[in-house]
Amino acid sequence: MSEWMNALSLTKPVIQAPMAGGLVTPSLASAVSNEGALGSLASGYVSPISLEQQIIEMQQKTNRSFQVNLFVPEERETPEAGVFEKWKASIPMADEAQPFSILEEDWKDFEEKVELLIRFRVKACSFTFGLPPEETVQKLKDSGCFLFGTATTAEEAAALEKRGMDAVVLQGIEAGGHRGSFLPAKGEPALGLMALIPQAADALNVPVIAAGGIFDHRGVQAARCLGADGVQIGTPFLLCEESSASPAYKQAIAEAEGADTRLTSLFSGKQARGIVNQFMKTYEAEEENTLPYPLHNTLTKPMRRHALQSEDADYMSLWAGQSAGMLKGLTDVKTVLSELCRS
């Protein structure tokens, strides 16, 4: 058994991906942890008070390890003059959008969440969108928390190892949801797992976890063959009865064909992979002109909220990885994990 699994008392080399946006509840994450894999709570877009409630619920539902995922706050870019007004007039319901958070508030939110993890002795924490500050790393390590960073290139993986991460999640271009890229690249920070895993595994001394497009035991074995010490799985868990993805979202994944997903910035201003829907088609020509994250994300929020309430998959962000075409219907955590770990 790998050391990272030992450290977290896991019996399966699988992490259920943290999936922000109300998709992961303690019901899903605790079911994963109770099966011997690592369940994850997503703290993105969740207030510290709600996160505290989720951690309490999680600790009531499992006594095994779980992790909490944190977004590292990012420097804000200022949009060009007139672009904000243009999008506000164009995106459905954008005039209802608020609040527009500022960077200082994001850091306060981040630090409050770190304190919660320490107070509740959460066993593991993962970061995405950047390098956590050194003091945060030190504080969490002092509390015994195991740390994962997210990288999309070997350079980012090396920077995360240097910052003190105990393991690095390698996010391939196949992955559903937002790209965790945070360092500039000479070419495209858009590597497939086949290229990324060996590059990072050879460069790092800490374990690497492969994420993106994996849905069955063949993907797990391929990732391990390339040098991964474990896998992080998102999209397949969305179809579980324990997930709180809406029926329309689950249906869109179940009906998706192999090439129905693509990267888009249209929902948030940051590249993310999702199933192509009407909103993405309508604004396709504007793909390069979105507002910076998180401004664009805030502007599309009322539209996405309304789409969720009315089960309208054409205006939701249907984040999904390239495995979507292979996922055919409702399932449950136990079945997903036994398929992944079948030999």
Ligand SMILES: Cc1cc2nc3c(=O)[nH]c(=O)nc-3n(C[C@H](O)[C@H](O)[C@H](O)COP(=O)(O)O)c2cc1C
């Ligand atoms: C709906 C959805 C939401 C996601 N939200 C997060 C998140 O909050 N934090 C994070 O680190 N990764 C997030 N991810 C990315 C996952 O950690 C992981 O890289 C991805 O799910 C792996 O690809 P797969 O979905 O093909 O398995 C999200 C992915 C999806 C599909």
